Amino acid sequence: MATPIRLDRLGFLDQELKNLEEQGFVWRPRILEGEQRARARFDGREVVNLSSNNYLGLTNHPKLREAAKRAIDRYGAGAGAVRPIAGTMTLHKELEAKLARFKGVEATLVFQSGFAANLGTIQALVGKGDAIYSEELNHGSIIDGCRLSGAEILKWPHRNVEALRQLCQESRHKYRRALLVTDAVFSMDGDIAPLKELADIADEFELIFMVDDAHASGVLGRAGRGSVDHFGLHGRVDVQMGTLSKALGAMGGYIAGSKHLIEFLIQKARPWLLSTAHPPAVVAAAMAAVEILDSPEGEELVQRLWENARYFKHELNRLGFNTGASETPITPVIVGSSHTARQLAKRLFEEGVFAQEIVFPMVARDKARVRTIVTAMHTKEDLDFALSAFQKVGKELGLV
Ligand SMILES: Cc1ncc(COP(=O)(O)O)c(C=O)c1O
Structure with a gap:
């Protein structure tokens, strides 16, 4: 048998890793x-x-454990398909309906992760010729979604509403659509975005307003309903992204908003369209988490x-x-x-x-x-x- 020739086209990675090590940027979880x-x-x-x-300690809550076990017994270990083809189970629809009631919105759409929710949604809503006004400390999943969209990215300084207003005054007229996007709770600093003032700016300059509630879901608002509930801004935020992965103890992300927003994302959000649906155990655990919160x-x-x-x-x-x-x-x-x-x-x-x-x-x-x-x-x-x-x-x- 011929000896295989070792073709190491990835040899450069050793040097890259060494560089990272020298700069102190290596993760060792x-x-x-x-x-x-x-x-x-x-x-x-x-x-x-x-x-x-x-x-909230929900990862180990007995109700989440039980719900996950029951779902495996009843529905199996995996969804076996992407959501748009054969992977949308009754469980997914139940979770989405429950989340919509909990959040007080018309509809929701569950993604495989919060990361996927941000990526897919931003990319679907704006594109070339549009603008995104993005907070400078936004999470990486928002940043990547902005980049993938092809829209112009205009950053404004952390929590500086006046700087944002000025930026909008100077630039808004140049673009067709514009998205204003911010973390509600900033993951490195633990401070809260001034959502009321941002909602006013969104009204003034006709911006689609999107809020990332990754660290606000289960934390801010009545029984953890999120930042919109915390600030009493119901109806003034067009796109609410939330996670099922953090306080809700399971895995996943979701978008909450109007029926036509959700219908549009079903057609256009690429991670949702092209990646396999949540397994039943995860959906059932997330559903149990929402039930606990809502009690x-x-x-x-x-x-x-x-x-x-x-x-x-x-x-x-x-x-x-x-x-x-x-x-x-x-x-x-x-x-x-x-x-x-x-x-x-x-x-x-x-x-x-x-x-x-x-x-x-x-x-x-x-x-x-x-x-x-x-x-x-x-x-x-x-x-x-x-x-x-x-x-x-x-x-x-x-x-x-
Ligand atoms: C602000 C923010 N947005 C989005 C995400 C992604 O959420 P998930 O972990 O559900 O993918 C995170 C998680 O680290 C986050 O901190």
Whole structure:
């Protein structure tokens, strides 16, 4: 048998990886051994987990587990087709109807992920000859959707409504359609977009208004209905994107809005059209999550989440840490250099606390941080344990 010739056309990747390593940009994800809980085991160590998006603890809720198991028994393990061909099951339609009622909109469409929802929707709504007014700190899935659309991308500075207004005054007349898109809760800073003022600008300049509720779904608004509910903006936001992956404990994203928006996305949103539908277990778990939110238990969970978030943020500030402009359960501890952020995260882990460092290029070079996310499931004991580790390591590193 002839010896195969080794053709390594990917040899350049070794150098690329080395470059990334030298710049400190290499991800080496910690391994979660067991369930995503407030106290969890990562890399062989039991830690207070301040790194998940499991805001309400729903990933392990008995009702989600049971719903997923029942769905597998009844419908099998996979959907077996893309949604437009043979993959739309009664379960998908039930989830979409339930979400529409929960959000108070005409219709919703469920995507395989929040990322896919942003990508597919932005790309479908605008194109060449149109404009997208995009917040400078928008999530990568929005940025990629904007790029794929072929529309002109006009960025405005973080939460600066006046700068946006000026940009619209200068440029809006040049374009056919225009989309205004923003995260509701910013994932690195935990601050909230000024949606009321943005809705006014959308009215003034005729902009399609889209809001990404990835970190607002299950967190903001009555029983976690999202940012539109939080600000009382029902009917003023054309496109609401939400996730089923974070506070809702399952997987997926959705778009909520008018019937014609959803009908149009069914025709045009490429990730929805061209990628296999959610498996039944995931759909059933997401449906159970919406049912929990829409019950007294949901309200209690959201309330507990906010009590924990307020307590933790207040105590971090009292200890002398800089938590920036955070207003939500996402609380960054801003330390400056990437090196210090890495040191802080490493020492915290050794002390039994997992808080991820977030460094350049994810944030500005001088704004490196560790990011903390508390959940409804953390006990006061967990939070106090984490706070004393922050105090100890913060002193050691001269941060407080
Ligand atoms: C602001 C924002 N939008 C969209 C997404 C993507 O959501 P998903 O994880 O459901 O794909 C994320 C997740 O990291 C996010 O933080």
